[in-house]
Amino acid sequence: MIPSLSITPVFDTAATGTSIVEIVAQDSSRYGFFRVPPRAITAQPATAQQTIEEFSKLEKNWDGYGALPVTAESRLFAQGFLAVAPTVMLSPEISPTSNGTIGLEWQSREGEAYLEIGRTRYSGHIQPRNGTTIYIEGQSARLGQEEIAVITQLLYAASGAEAFTNSIQITEPTI
Amino acid sequence: MLRLARKLLQIASKSLNRLFSRCWLVPSHVSDDERIVRVIYSPYHLDKKKKRLTHYAYDPTPRTDDVSVMRLDHMGARLCKRKALSFENAGKKEYRGFAVLRVRTVRTSAMDVIDSRRHYCGHADIKFLIEELRTREPGEPLSAEVGKRFRDLKDSLLEASNYLPDSQPRASRWRGPKLEPPSGM
Numbered sequence: 001m002i003p004s005l006s007i008t009p010v011f012d013t014a015a016t017g018t019s020i021v022e023i024v025a026q027d028s029s030r031y032g033f034f035r036v037p038p039r040a041i042t043a044q045p046a047t048a049q050q051t052i053e054e055f056s057k058l059e060k061n062w063d064g065y066g067a068l069p070v071t072a073e074s075r076l077f078a079q080g081f082l083a084v085a086p087t088v089m090l091s092p093e094i095s096p097t098s099n100g101t102i103g104l105e106w107q108s109r110e111g112e113a114y115l116e117i118g119r120t121r122y123s124g125h126i127q128p129r130n131g132t133t134i135y136i137e138g139q140s141a142r143l144g145q146e147e148i149a150v151i152t153q154l155l156y157a158a159s160g161a162e163a164f165t166n167s168i169q170i171t172e173p174t175i
Numbered sequence: 176m177l178r179l180a181r182k183l184l185q186i187a188s189k190s191l192n193r194l195f196s197r198c199w200l201v202p203s204h205v206s207d208d209e210r211i212v213r214v215i216y217s218p219y220h221l222d223k224k225k226k227r228l229t230h231y232a233y234d235p236t237p238r239t240d241d242v243s244v245m246r247l248d249h250m251g252a253r254l255c256k257r258k259a260l261s262f263e264n265a266g267k268k269e270y271r272g273f274a275v276l277r278v279r280t281v282r283t284s285a286m287d288v289i290d291s292r293r294h295y296c297g298h299a300d301i302k303f304l305i306e307e308l309r310t311r312e313p314g315e316p317l318s319a320e321v322g323k324r325f326r327d328l329k330d331s332l333l334e335a336s337n338y339l340p341d342s343q344p345r346a347s348r349w350r351g352p353k354l355e356p357p358s359g360m
Contacts, residue, residue, distance in 0.1 A: 062219070062264075062267065062268065063216065063219055063220075063231075063234070063268065064214070064216050064262045064263075064264065064268050065234070065235075065236050065242075065243055066236040066237060067234070067236075067237065068237050068313050068314065071314040073314070074314065093222075093223075093229075095219065095229065095231050096219065097231065097234055097316075098231075098234035098235065098236065098237055099234075099237050099311065099313060099314065099315070099316075100237070100313055100314040101314060101315065101316050103231070114322075114326065116316035116317075116322060117316070118314055118315040118316045119312075119314035119315055120315065121315050121316060122316060123316040123317060123318055123319040123322050124316075124319060124322065125319055125322065125323045125326075133323060135319035135320055135323065136319060137316075137318060137319040
């Protein structure tokens with residue numbers, strides 16, 4: 001069954017100063033539908049993990065413009081994140097950034113997503129083809145299923161991809 | 176008449192720079208009409224097929240909002256290439272060609288270009304004018320919204336770039352087509 005997608009409304013994260021994912025994580029009981037059931041990890045292309053592993057070889061100034069080496073923490077968090085991602089998300093463009101973080105990018109007919117994973121924090125955005133930009137950020141150690149669910153639903157739901165959730169309904173919390 | 180005088184000045188400054196590394200005639204203000212080039216190295220500035228630039232080609236030096244470029248009109252293609260090859264690191268970072276931009280296009284996208292001859296004569300920097308790039312911790316990303324703005328600026332630089340791969344990267348001279356920004360820019 002193709003999951004439905006309903007986001008109503010995307011609230012102003014700038015006003016609350018907290019990302020959607022963080023708000024969901026902070027009060028997960030209100031967003032129980034957002035939780036992702038544990039599932040077996042499907043065959044994962046070794047290339048994504050290997051690509052990230054290769055970044056350990058990058059020395060200072062690897063880009064010729066003073067780039068920093070990719071931190072071990074960023075590599076571990078990125079590998080951990082991809083280890084639990086569904087098949088459809090397993091082939092992002094993976095690149096080191098000059099500030100020592102790792103950038104992951106996905107593109108689909110529905111839009112694009114960018115996630116940058118750092119030593120202690122991650123941040124990024126999802127740009128649906130038709131719709132407002134959704135910003136995501138938080139602690140790298142907590143990066144995981146919620147972010148996967150949001151990206152999967154927004155970029156791959158229409159393709160009938162293996163999605164984890166039936167719907168994402170995000171409403172502005174009453175404070 | 177003014178255009179001719181400017182052209183003569185560029186030829187003179189280019190020759191002084193190339194032959195004697197002298198910066199006397201290079202104006203410190205980077206004019207809107209100037210062409211600048213970003214040296215492109217493989218693998219990290221190009222996509223998997225090594226054909227198209229990625230936005231990482233315009234990642235700034237850490238703790239700055241500066242992207243190093245060369246003032247083509249005051250260095251000439253030959254000196255630009257000599258410099259590019261001197262920064263190569265065999266097997267890790269290989270020279271592949273140049274991305275050419277017009278200064279005016281960069282400035283109309285809410286960025287700036289300034290001369291930075293302290294590095295070498297003809298060096299300049301594209302400034303993103305994003306404070307958080309200068310203050311962020313090493314190994315950490317920008318905040319999500321600033322990161323998106325930064326990404327949009329890099330995308331506009333990609334749009335304004337004409338990437339010209341060097342078909343003979345080992346040759347000492349630039350033998351490709353004329354280094355020009357995309358038509359109409």
